[in-house]
Amino acid sequence: MRRWISCMAISLSLLSGTALAADQNTHEAADRWVQTIDQGNFGQSWKDADAGFQANVSEIQWTQTLQQIAAQTGKMLKREFKSEEVKSDLPGAPAGKFKFVVYQTAFEKAPQVTETVVLIETKDGSWKVTGYFLK
Template sequence: MPKTLIFIFATLFLTLPSQAYAHTSDAEAAALAWLEAIDSGQYEQAWESSSPLLKNPLSPHMLERTIGAARRDFGTVQSRRRVSVIRETSMPGAPRGDYAILTFQTRFENRPQITETITPHLEEGTWRVSGYYVN
């Protein structure tokens, strides 16, 4: 194999993981910013930065009621640690695209171990939260 071809393959293999990491890093940054808005009670801000996949079925008030009900007895966030990231190109009931499923182990004031799953969706170059689940 010519040296030029080997160099091209080596360059591709070295840059692909860094591009994937950059996408994951950007998706996580969007998820954490959204969670910070939710944690501080800024539901309107969280709703504004959400994906249309989340905004279309929910008004800002419905988002507040839904998440408020799910987290009502938890208290304030004490810590949050990412435990996994899974990349997908499709999600149930959603259009094909680039999704990241981030799972966080979160410690709340009244609940020491809650799993939060948040799903950002890449839309026109910007990661926007399209789903949030707690258990």
């Protein structure tokens, strides 16, 4: 199963003094966001996403898409953090710092799913979801 909701990526700060904080912030932001989806708060996950994400998909479209995915996958049983990957200069993506946070996730009806949350660093230094896909 493959779904691109928004095409973006994420990146970690190049300054060694802020690298650990950036890693923690992005990982925590991704964790909170997927937990919102796990709880069925699809509209809230859209509201918590980056403006670029919101510009690419309406709240109604997002909610409907997640309802369809939930019907196909069932309840989330286990999610294991796998990796974070820094990327930049992505074709079609705005300039910025991006990071991919990857999980191996087991759902009731889909026991082996790679779940990727894509974050972008905002102007205030926080990280927001700008993409999400399942494979």
